[in-house]
Structure formats: structure tokens, C-alpha cells
Amino acid sequence: MEPTIFVVDDDEAVRRALISAGTLLARPVQAFASAGEFLAAYSPEQPGCLVLDIRMPGMTGLELQRQLADNGASIPIVMISGHADVRTAVEAMTFGAVTLLEKPFRLEELLSHVRQALDADFTARAAQAQHAETGARLAALTPKEREVLEMIAGGMTNREMANSLGISVRAVEDRRARLMKKVNARSVAELVQLLATR
Amino acid sequence: MRRPLIAHPLAVSLVLVAVVFVVDLGLQLGVASAIPYTFAVLIALHARPAWAAPAVAGLCGVLTIVKLEISPDRGTTEMWKVLANRGLALFSIGTTTLLGLLRRRAETNRELAEERAREHQAALAHMGRLSMLGQVTANLAHELNQPLAAISLQADVAVRLAVLGEPVRPELSATLGAVAEQAARAAGILKGIRRMAGRAHPGQDLIDLNDAVRVVVRLLDWKVRRADAQVELRLGELAGQTFGDRILIEQVIFNLFQNAIEALTGREGVKIVTIVTTETAEAQTLSVRDTGSGLADTEKLFEPFFTTKADGMGLGLAISRTIIEAHGGRLWATPAKSGGAEFSFTLPVARPEES
Numbered sequence: 321m322e323p324t325i326f327v328v329d330d331d332e333a334v335r336r337a338l339i340s341a342g343t344l345l346a347r348p349v350q351a352f353a354s355a356g357e358f359l360a361a362y363s364p365e366q367p368g369c370l371v372l373d374i375r376m377p378g379m380t381g382l383e384l385q386r387q388l389a390d391n392g393a394s395i396p397i398v399m400i401s402g403h404a405d406v407r408t409a410v411e412a413m414t415f416g417a418v419t420l421l422e423k424p425f426r427l428e429e430l431l432s433h434v435r436q437a438l439d440a441d442f443t444a445r446a447a448q449a450q451h452a453e454t455g456a457r458l459a460a461l462t463p464k465e466r467e468v469l470e471m472i473a474g475g476m477t478n479r480e481m482a483n484s485l486g487i488s489v490r491a492v493e494d495r496r497a498r499l500m501k502k503v504n505a506r507s508v509a510e511l512v513q514l515l516a517t518r
Numbered sequence: 519m520r521r522p523l524i525a526h527p528l529a530v531s532l533v534l535v536a537v538v539f540v541v542d543l544g545l546q547l548g549v550a551s552a553i554p555y556t557f558a559v560l561i562a563l564h565a566r567p568a569w570a571a572p573a574v575a576g577l578c579g580v581l582t583i584v585k586l587e588i589s590p591d592r593g594t595t596e597m598w599k600v601l602a603n604r605g606l607a608l609f610s611i612g613t614t615t616l617l618g619l620l621r622r623r624a625e626t627n628r629e630l631a632e633e634r635a636r637e638h639q640a641a642l643a644h645m646g647r648l649s650m651l652g653q654v655t656a657n658l659a660h661e662l663n664q665p666l667a668a669i670s671l672q673a674d675v676a677v678r679l680a681v682l683g684e685p686v687r688p689e690l691s692a693t694l695g696a697v698a699e700q701a702a703r704a705a706g707i708l709k710g711i712r713r714m715a716g717r718a719h720p721g722q723d724l725i726d727l728n729d730a731v732r733v734v735v736r737l738l739d740w741k742v743r744r745a746d747a748q749v750e751l752r753l754g755e756l757a758g759q760t761f762g763d764r765i766l767i768e769q770v771i772f773n774l775f776q777n778a779i780e781a782l783t784g785r786e787g788v789k790i791v792t793i794v795t796t797e798t799a800e801a802q803t804l805s806v807r808d809t810g811s812g813l814a815d816t817e818k819l820f821e822p823f824f825t826t827k828a829d830g831m832g833l834g835l836a837i838s839r840t841i842i843e844a845h846g847g848r849l850w851a852t853p854a855k856s857g858g859a860e861f862s863f864t865l866p867v868a869r870p871e872e873s
Contacts, residue, residue: 333668340675375843377817377850402663408846424667424705426698427674 323438324368327351328358328384329400330376334423338371341430347438355379355387364393367445369418369437371430374401374408382408385415394444396437400425454514457503465499468492472508473515527564531574534558539581543588555582555607556614563618571622575615582607653837657822659712660840666705673698723764725865727795727804728753730764734771735793738779747782747789754796758867762845767865770841770849773834774806774861780827781810781859790856797867801847805862807854816851838863 325342327349329335335351342349347368352358356379358370370388374381385397399412399420409420418437421429461469471481478496482489505511524530538554555578562574582604673694680691735742735749742749775791782789792807818824820839825832835849842849847864854860 331664331668333665334671337668337671337675341671344675344678377820377848380848402660402667423663424670424701426702427671427678430671 321366322348323441324348324350324366325434325438326358326362326368326370326395328353328355328370328376328381329373330354331373334373338430341427342371342434344427345431345434345438355381355384358384359387362393362395364391364395366395367441369396369398369434369441371398371400371434372417374399374412382411382415385412385417389415396440396444398430398433398437458514460502461499465495465502468495468499469503469511469515472496473512524561524564527561528567528570528574531558531562531565531570532577534561535574535577535581539585542581542585553610555611559611559614560618563622568619568622571615571618575611578611579608582611650833650837653840654822654833656712656844657836657840659708661822663705663708663712666701666708670698670701670705673701722761725760725762725764725767727756727760727767727802727865730768730771731793731795731804734768734775737772738775741776741779742791745779745783745789747779747791750790750792752792752794754794756795756797756802758797758799758802760802760865761868762865763841766841767845770838770863771804771806773838774863777834777861778806778808778810778859781808785810799867801864801866803862803864805860807856807860808858809854809856810858812853812857813851813859816853819851820849 325345325347327335327338327342328351329338330353332353335353339349339351350361352361354376372381372384379387381399381401385399388395388397394416397412397417399417400423401408401420402423412420418440419433421433458466458469467485468481471484476484478489478492482492485492500506500511503511503514505514534554535558538558541554558578559571559575562571565571586600586604676694677691677698680687680694731751731753735751775793778791782791788809790809792805794803794805794807796803796805813819820835821832822836823832824836839849842863842865846866849861849863852860852862
């Protein structure tokens with residue numbers, strides 16, 4: 321799925337200006353006139369960022385932001401507002417908005433914040449993907465391999481492991497090699513790091 | 519002060535005293551002189567200085583006694599009768615003065631109170647106009663800000679596109695750049711106006727919505743009776759705390775309630791206005807529902823200067839929405855299930871860690 325710039329603003333002229341601006345970044349832009357329409361069309365797996373007006377009839381931008389957080393959608397949000405008071409700004413930031421722009425703003429400001437938001441989303445999704453992959457790899461280990469893994473992580477030598485498990489050093493080395501291959505780690509350091517990111 | 523009945527009460531009064539005294543000297547009137555003397559006192563009560571009436575009364579008293587000294591000729595009347603008559607005269611002058619002064623003081627007090635009430639009313643009306651002007655300005659500034667944001671952004675985009683185009687037209691990008699600059703300048707002016715309009719910062723009172731409803735219902739009771747309507751209050755228990763400007767919030771409830779009553783005025787059939795308050799963890803909600811003819815468009819209503827009333831300015835709802843949004847809440851309209859209209863607003867409940 322291609323990263324998309326989502327725009328939610330009830331004012332048609334502003335919405336169209338945001339679409340023109342977003343198009344400059346050579347990314348698909350999808351615009352919605354209300355929070356409800358956006359919620360109906362958006363799925364959390366969709367990468368991208370959201371340019372969101374705070375003041376709208378019906379569900380406000382801040383309410384949409386909370387709703388998204390409740391749904392577990394972590395899409396970065398660039399809030400825009402006609403009258404940015406401190407309280408609103410604090411609230412928006414607390415719930416994870418990238419920034420709050422006060423209308424009217426210049427193109428450069430908007431584009432740099434949208435770029436940041438897209439980057440943040442990309443980084444977050446990459447980390448999430450790696451996390452998921454690590455989990456899958458570790459889950460593929462047999463109980464015996466897992467036992468060895470924990471011992472390695474605990475800093476035991478092959479001999480100590482062999483003694484502890486009542487098998488030969490050779491068998492430990494075998495298991496260890498299979499384990500390293502399965503989790504795709506080249507060194508003990510990498511293996512430990514893998515465990516740490518879980 | 520009312521217009522005085524006589525142009526120069528003190529002078530007239532003194533002339534009267536003099537005339538009465540001369541006549542009293544010439545005639546053997548006995549007690550009868552007291553009656554014109556009391557007239558003189560009554561006239562003197564209309565004089566501006568407060569001392570006029572007691573002074574004239576004193577003068578009349580002195581002259582009543584002096585007459586006995588100057589003209590002791592009492593004809594056939596016995597001395598005790600003359601003394602009794604003069605005593606009665608003094609008594610009636612004194613009583614008239616006392617009662618007159620008391621009455622004068624009561625009147626002055628009443629006039630002062632009336633004046634104070636008028637001043638208070640004028641001040642309220644003035645404040646109402648000022649606050650309305652502020653709200654209208656804030657509303658207008660916000661409405662203008664939207665197209666301005668669009669202009670500014672589109673102009674910036676156009677500058678970019680002009681540079682990307684082949685061949686590059688430097689005049690075009692310079693012209694578009696000027697548009698963007700001027701939009702930014704206009705935005706700066708608007709920002710200044712908004713800041714000024716918002717300077718009268720709304721108060722931070724603890725607001726009891728149910729209480730505010732009761733205040734407004736009491737204020738508009740006469741209108742409800744005139745419309746022959748009924749009011750139903752379903753006020754929920756509100757445990758959370760909401761903060762804001764109590765007067766402004768009451769103003770919003772007043773507007774919504776008044777609209778609801780006016781929607782029922784002159785209609786046949788069921789005429790009920792229902793006010794409901796509810797609460798969630800995040801917000802308190804107040805709804806005003808009527809059984810009127812309902813709404814055609816639930817968004818256009820909130821535009822400034824939109825009205826369906828012959829004598830309306832079309833500002834009530836626009837201002838109400840500005841007020842509620844300034845408090846972090848929302849104000850919206852929906853068609854009511856009963857067939858009429860329903861207006862609701864929310865006020866955010868303060869979270870404990872914030873307060």
C-alpha cells in the first residue's frame with residue numbers, strides 16, 4: 321500500500337488548497353469533508369499521514385484524534401486550526417499530533433510537517449514490521465532450541481550448557497547452529513539484540 | 519426629577535406668607551390664618567433646597583405669634599380662645615411640614631432607585647452590545663480566515679507550479695508571489711483583530727448547567743406563558759465540573775430556549791419545550807427540544823446573518839456557537855423525533871489532573 325496523505329477539513333476551499341499542496345509531494349492525496357467520512361474509509365493498516373482540521377461541525381478534529389487512538393490507529397497527524405489556543409495545542413500534542421499549524425500557514429511549513437509525518441509513519445511501521453518478524457522467528461523455535469537460546473542469553477558456555485542439559489558438547493553446538501540459522505542471527509550479540517527487541 | 523408645578527416655589531411661598539401676614543394683621547381671623555400658612559409650606563416643599571419648607575414653616579410660626587404682639591386687639595374673643603386658636607395654627611403648620619418632608623424624602627428615594635435601575639439597565643444593554651460586537655467580530659474574523667487560508671496556500675502552490683513550468687515566466691511567479699504575500703498580510707491583520715476581540719477573556723467560573731437552565735427558564739417565564747406553551751425539565755445529575763463564563767453560557771441557553779418558544783408561538787396543537795441535561799465522563803450535554811415545525815437545514819442556521827424571523831438579525835446561533843466553541847464544546851442542531859427541532863451543546867468536563 322502506498323503512503324497516502326489524508327485530508328479532513330469541512331471547508332471546501334481549504335480542502336482543495338490542501339489537495340493541491342499535498343499533490344506537490346507526489347503522493348496520493350485523499351480528502352474528506354468530515355471526520356465520519358474519513359473514519360468510514362480509513363483502515364489502520366493504510367500507511368500515510370493525516371492533515372486534520374480541529375474545528376468542524378459534528379465530530380471535531382480532537383475527537384477524531386481520540387477515536388483513532390482508541391481504535392489503535394497510530395497515523396501521525398498534522399493538526400490545523402483557525403484559532404490555536406494553548407489548551408487545544410497541548411491536548412493535540414498529548415494525543416500524539418506531530419504538530420499544530422495555525423491557519424493561514426505557508427506552503428513550506430505545511431510540506432515540511434507533512435514530510436516529517438510521513439517519515440515518522442514509515443519509521444514506526446518499519447519498526448513494527450521488524451518486531452512482528454522477530455516474534456514470528458522466535459515462535460518457530462522448538463522447546464529444546466528455546467532452552468538453549470535462554471542459556472546463551474544467560475551467558476553460559478557450551479560446556480556449561482552440555483553439563484546442565486546432560487548432553488554432549490557436540491550436541492549443544494549442533495542445536496546452537498540450527499538455532500542461529502532459524503532466527504537468522506550471525507553472532508551471539510545479534511541473537512541477544514533480537515531477544516531484547518521483543 | 520419631575521417638572522415643578524410652580525416656577526419659583528420659594529418666592530411664591532414667601533409672597534403668600536407676607537400677604538397672609540398683612541391680612542392676618544388687619545382682620546381678626548383667629549385660627550383661620552393657619553390654613554393659608556399651610557399652603558405656603560406646601561408650596562415651599564416644591565422648592566429644590568431641602569431647607570426651604572422648614573424655614574418657611576418656622577417663619578409662619580414666628581409670624582403667627584408675632585401677630586399677637588403687634589396687634590393685641592382681639593375684639594370680643596376671650597384670651598384663652600385666641601391662644602388655643604394660635605396653638606392650633608402652629609400645630610397644623612408643624613404637622614404639614616413634617617408630613618410634607620417625610621413624603622418628599624420617600625419620593626426622592628424612589629426617584630433615586632428608579633434612576634439607578636435605569637442606569638443598570640442601560641449598562642447591561644451597553645455591555646450586551648459590546649459583547650455582541652466582540653462576538654460578531656470574532657466570528658467574522660474566523661469565517662474570513664478560512665478563505666484566506668485557501669488563497670494563501672493556493673498562491674504558494676501556484677508559485678511552485680509556475681517555477682516548474684516550461685518556459686519559466688518570471689513575471690508570473692512574481693505576481694503569484696505578491697498574491698501570497700498580500701494574503702499573508704491580510705491574515706496578520708485578522709489575527710490582530712481576533713486577538714483584540716478575544717481580549718475580554720471569558721471568565722472561569724464553575725458552571726452548574728442545571729442551575730443556569732433554571733435561571734433562564736425563570737427569565738423567560740413570561741414568554742412561555744404568552745406562547746401558551748409548556749416547559750419540561752429533565753435535568754440529570756451532573757457530577758463532573760465544567761468551567762467557563764457563566765453569563766455567556768446562560769446567554770447561549772437563553773438564545774436556544776427563546777428560539778424554541780418562538781418556534782411554538784402562534785402554533786396549534788402540542789406546544790412543549792423540553793430541556794435535557796446529561797453527562798458522560800468527557801462532557802456534559804444540554805439539549806433544547808421543541809414541538810415546532812422543525813428545521814430545513816441544520817448547518818446553514820449557524821451562519822452569521824442567516825435568519826428565518828422577520829425581526830431577527832441572524833446572529834444568535836452564530837454567536838452561541840462561537841461561545842460554545844470558545845469553551846471547547848460543540849453546538850449543533852438535529853431534527854427532533856417529536857417533529858420539531860433539537861439544539862444541543864456540550865461542555866467538556868475538567869479532568870481532575872487539570873484542575
